[in-house]
Amino acid sequence: xxKILASDLAHSYALDPQTDQNWALKPLTLECADGGAYALLGxxxxxxxxxxxxxxxxxKPSRGRIVFDGRDVTDASxxxxxxxxxxxxxxxxxxxxxxDNLAFPLRNRAVPASDIDRRVREVAHMLxxxxxxxxRASGLTADSKQKISLGRGLVRSDVNVIMFDxxxxxIDPHLKWVLRSKLKELHQRIRRTMIYxxxxxxxxxxxxxxxxxxxxxxxxxxxxxxxxxxxxxxxFVGHFIGSPGMNILPCSIExxxxxxAGTAIETANGSAYRxxxxxxxxxxxxxxxxxxxxxIPVEVVKVLDIGRYRIVEARHSNIVVKMLVPEDxxxxxxxxxxxxxxxxxxxxxxxxxx
Amino acid sequence: MNKIVNQxxxxxxxxxxxxxxxxxxxxxxxxxxxxxxxxxxxxxxFWAGERWFQEILTSERFHASLFRQILFTGIILxxxxxxxxxxxxxxxxxxxxxxxxxxxxxxxxxxxxNVVGAMWNIMALPDIGLLGKSLRSLGFEYNYxxxxxxxxxxxxxxxxxxxxxxxxxxxxAGLVSIPDAYYQAAKIDGARPWAVFRYIQxxxxxxxxxxxxxxxxxxxxxxxxxxVVLTGGGPGNSTTFLSIDLxxxxxxxFDLGPAAAMxxxxxxxxxxxxxxxxxxxxxxxxx
Numbered sequence: 001x002x003k004i005l006a007s008d009l010a011h012s013y014a015l016d017p018q019t020d021q022n023w024a025l026k027p028l029t030l031e032c033a034d035g036g037a038y039a040l041l042g043x044x045x046x047x048x049x050x051x052x053x054x055x056x057x058x059x060k061p062s063r064g065r066i067v068f069d070g071r072d073v074t075d076a077s078x079x080x081x082x083x084x085x086x087x088x089x090x091x092x093x094x095x096x097x098x099x100d101n102l103a104f105p106l107r108n109r110a111v112p113a114s115d116i117d118r119r120v121r122e123v124a125h126m127l128x129x130x131x132x133x134x135x136r137a138s139g140l141t142a143d144s145k146q147k148i149s150l151g152r153g154l155v156r157s158d159v160n161v162i163m164f165d166x167x168x169x170x171i172d173p174h175l176k177w178v179l180r181s182k183l184k185e186l187h188q189r190i191r192r193t194m195i196y197x198x199x200x201x202x203x204x205x206x207x208x209x210x211x212x213x214x215x216x217x218x219x220x221x222x223x224x225x226x227x228x229x230x231x232x233x234x235x236f237v238g239h240f241i242g243s244p245g246m247n248i249l250p251c252s253i254e255x256x257x258x259x260x261a262g263t264a265i266e267t268a269n270g271s272a273y274r275x276x277x278x279x280x281x282x283x284x285x286x287x288x289x290x291x292x293x294x295x296i297p298v299e300v301v302k303v304l305d306i307g308r309y310r311i312v313e314a315r316h317s318n319i320v321v322k323m324l325v326p327e328d329x330x331x332x333x334x335x336x337x338x339x340x341x342x343x344x345x346x347x348x349x350x351x352x353x354x
Numbered sequence: 355m356n357k358i359v360n361q362x363x364x365x366x367x368x369x370x371x372x373x374x375x376x377x378x379x380x381x382x383x384x385x386x387x388x389x390x391x392x393x394x395x396x397x398x399x400f401w402a403g404e405r406w407f408q409e410i411l412t413s414e415r416f417h418a419s420l421f422r423q424i425l426f427t428g429i430i431l432x433x434x435x436x437x438x439x440x441x442x443x444x445x446x447x448x449x450x451x452x453x454x455x456x457x458x459x460x461x462x463x464x465x466x467x468n469v470v471g472a473m474w475n476i477m478a479l480p481d482i483g484l485l486g487k488s489l490r491s492l493g494f495e496y497n498y499x500x501x502x503x504x505x506x507x508x509x510x511x512x513x514x515x516x517x518x519x520x521x522x523x524x525x526x527a528g529l530v531s532i533p534d535a536y537y538q539a540a541k542i543d544g545a546r547p548w549a550v551f552r553y554i555q556x557x558x559x560x561x562x563x564x565x566x567x568x569x570x571x572x573x574x575x576x577x578x579x580x581x582v583v584l585t586g587g588g589p590g591n592s593t594t595f596l597s598i599d600l601x602x603x604x605x606x607x608f609d610l611g612p613a614a615a616m617x618x619x620x621x622x623x624x625x626x627x628x629x630x631x632x633x634x635x636x637x638x639x640x641x
Binding site: 088152 | 533535536538539541542543544545546549553554557558
């Protein structure tokens with residue numbers, strides 16, 4: 001177990017990076033507390049796997065340092081860093097039995113046979129692999145194989161951090177849920193530092209205590225799932241997390257109030273705005289939009305029933321607002337929409353006004 | 355459910371039936387025909403029954419050729435497969451050297467077989483050949499036209515030179531297709547290079563190695579051109595392999611009956627050994 005610090009870390013796959021585009025990962029500083037569960041969340045190509053491979057030591061950073069518990073490991077090999085990693089596609093040693101697969105990392109480190117046996121049985125029990133220890137690993141289903149790759153990380157009792165690189169990609173949908181809760185349960189039990197890379201917000205939000213949202217090689221926001229939901233610090237976070245994503249409406253500001261479609265709107269941070277003359281947007285999640293007496297006059301154009309809620313799409317000229325309406329509430333044809341002031345924020349060039 | 359019976363389907367199978375018939379079955383049947391008859395000139399045939407087969411199977415000459423053949427194939431498999439695999443593993447995976455290596459490795463495969471024989475014939479000449487002269491100046495009494503051992507040495511060297519590339523290229527293709535994640539996982543698990551080879555590369559190469567061994571087995575078991583050009587089966591009969599023996603019987607002595615019987619036995623041996631080998635390699639996959 002270890003506290004992980006990535007300080008001023010950056011990476012480029014190009015030998016001689018010139019432009020911003022060349023950097024797969026722009027300089028960032030990230031601290032993962034000992035025993036925490038972290039998720040790196042972002043669309044494909046945002047640099048999250050690069051960051052993961054830098055931490056595990058499979059890649060050498062172009063810049064910056066990586067520190068485990070105060071020890072600089074930037075130049076250490078993955079083996080020396082004593083980490084575990086589960087890959088997108090299950091990696092198992094085909095010719096070995098499940099038992100031998102789990103014992104492999106320990107045998108490579110010349111651990112005494114009796115200790116190996118004890119650890120392997122313990123981990124197999126934890127992952128519910130007990131029944132298949134003597135079977136050949138090659139014939140198993142994808143989820144069992146993924147459990148084995150995870151198990152190979154868990155057998156080492158002193159492993160510093162366990163990393164997951166989109167581990168559920170090849171798992172059947174109905175098993176994804178099972179494996180995800182298993183993982184969460186495992187984390188609570190063994191309290192190792194875990195870092196989980198995914199582009200699936202549900203996976204990230206259910207697994208992690210803290211989610212690191214990334215975009216174009218940059219960290220956009222680090223926060224708990226609730227913070228990301230309630231106080232997105234960037235319109236990207238608002239849009240990427242949540243289903244449907246946050247409403248982002250162009251606006252102007254007059255006297256501390258946002259003005260959208262000629263209507264003044266109370267916001268949480270409007271009064272903090274200092275005139276910078278940049279692109280201004282107002283962000284509010286569909287959860288915090290309701291029909292009301294005052295507000296923007298709209299016309300309802302689309303209703304989508306998703307079970308407990310209906311997603312209503314309302315329009316005022318070219319402005320479209322999405323909102324959630326409870327199942328039994330009436331939906332008028334024409335109405336005014338009201339934004340909850342506590343959850344409505346002004347964004348300046350994408351970033352929230354502090 | 356009712357099956358629809360439609361005789362028209364036969365028309366669609368007809369082309370391939372004809373192709374296989376003219377290409378394999380009819381020639382094979384001709385050979386079967388010869389193998390049970392005694393032939394004289396003027397198209398005179400007498401029924402011989404299984405006589406030629408008995409003659410072949412008890413013939414010392416056939417046994418000797420078969421033994422030489424198995425020895426030769428065994429030796430070149432033992433050399434070419436490990437060597438080819440070793441070369442494939444040391445070849446670069448990325449960068450400009452990949453294409454250089456691939457072209458260099460493919461070159462021997464592009465040379466016609468009789469040219470290979472001629473090349474090595476000249477190269478091994480004791481007086482003027484590069485190989486022959488070098489060996490002699492190093493103090494070896496090397497003369498492949500006189501010494502059976504020298505002839506074998508030259509033929510094996512030639513075959514290794516000509517065909518190791520095939521094993522290398524097949525193995526290289528197999529190695530390149532192993533995803534990076536396997537190597538990364540092995541690194542994280544602390545695997546030594548030997549363990550990476552034993553538990554990742556070798557199992558992943560199982561299929562290509564099976565194919566490589568099968569191809570090399572069949573080809574080397576049927577080797578003809580190169581040896582004929584290089585040694586003509588000599589000195590004496592020391593490098594007379596099955597195919598050379600067969601040609602000597604069929605065309606040299608014009609014993610069509612025994613030659614036909616021998617061809618069939620030869621064919622069955624290859625078929626049997628290939629089947630045996632393939633079944634052994636794949637026996638675990640069925641489970």
